[in-house]
Amino acid sequence: MAPEAWLAVVRTAQEALTNAHKHAPDAQVMMDLRCAQDWCELEVRDTGGTSGESTGNGYGLVGMRERAELIGGTLDAGPVDEGFRVRLRVPA
Template identity: 50%
Template sequence: MQALHAQVEHLRIERELREQAARGAERSAIAAEMHDVLAHRLSLIALHTGVLATRRDTLPAPVVERLTLLRTASTDALTDLRDVLAHHRRAARDRPARSGPARCRGDDRGGTGGRQVIDTAVEGRPEQAPAAHRLAVLRLAQEALTNARKHAPDAPVRVRVDYGPPATLIEVTNPPATGARAVPSGFGLVGLRERVEALGGHLTAGPGGAGARRLAARIPHPVAEQNGPRT
């Protein structure tokens, strides 16, 4: 009995470590994605202010001063953003070494041949939603389609996306298929839940009725986005 209890405790701790690793990996992915988005926008600011500054002879002195300030602020912000991301990546690399065997991936992408039929419906325009929402939709669809392909490779999949406002919605369902396989669950959903909840949303995954599998998420738009047009 003591040996059994010790084994159960070991498995519980191992699962917690793997869940922590999955959440950490998703946070690292979010940081890298938002770095790319913000770096692109800051680069545009630096580029256009730099172009305008070349015409300083035809511009009023206060305008030239503000253009210089904008260019300096945007380039400094780019440097700070890279430094933060580099620190985050170093922390992510160091974390598994301190916490034990926490290297973790989502469901394996290999070993799933065949053709996957996907019925897709999209409402609203992607640009209506924040960039973080669009990235979350991509990750949720990837994970749900991968799981559907593994659990029931011959079953059609329905993907519904609504970019709102007032919220970004995504739902992926697939009915049971003949010969559906029982595949051990990975930790991909742990990371996805971390991402959705970080945006103030809610994720559900599991049976959807009549044996179907369902993954759905609702991510509310920021209040500022609901009260006015995006810029």
């Protein structure tokens, strides 16, 4: 994997885990990394929570998405079931 793709994976994992801790500190968090010959996908999802801060400027998600797009990747993030998911896909 190219260094910039690896950096995007690491930074996205850090930011997604920080967001989960901040917005849903009581939630369980799962992280999966799947790689194939041409791509690598990181998925971070939590089970949601009722405590934690709900405020924020939203720049974390914007920054993750911009980092992905700069290297030809994609990032989607949003509510799923009772939690939240961040999914990054970058070229390998």
